[in-house]
Amino acid sequence: MSAAADDPARAAARVSVVSSIGYTAFLAGPPLIGQLGERIGTLHALLVVLVALGMGLLAAGAARERTPA
Numbered sequence: 001m002s003a004a005a006d007d008p009a010r011a012a013a014r015v016s017v018v019s020s021i022g023y024t025a026f027l028a029g030p031p032l033i034g035q036l037g038e039r040i041g042t043l044h045a046l047l048v049v050l051v052a053l054g055m056g057l058l059a060a061g062a063a064r065e066r067t068p069a
Contacts, residue, residue: 004014037045 001015001018004018005011007014033045033049036048
């Protein structure tokens with residue numbers, strides 16, 4: 001949220017997008033994991049979550065702005 005609000009000119013739009021993504025994931029994630037768990041098993045469904053988490057961490061590191069020293 002704080003990174004989305006860094007640019008004062010577009011802070012409101014960015015924060016609304018970030019919060020919408022968060023609420024959607026909060027509401028849709030558990031049912032999707034449950035459905036996946038029924039189809040492929042609980043362990044494999046949680047491995048899918050782990051892979052998604054790893055991809056998110058890699059994307060966050062790549063998207064970070066580098067400031068000149």
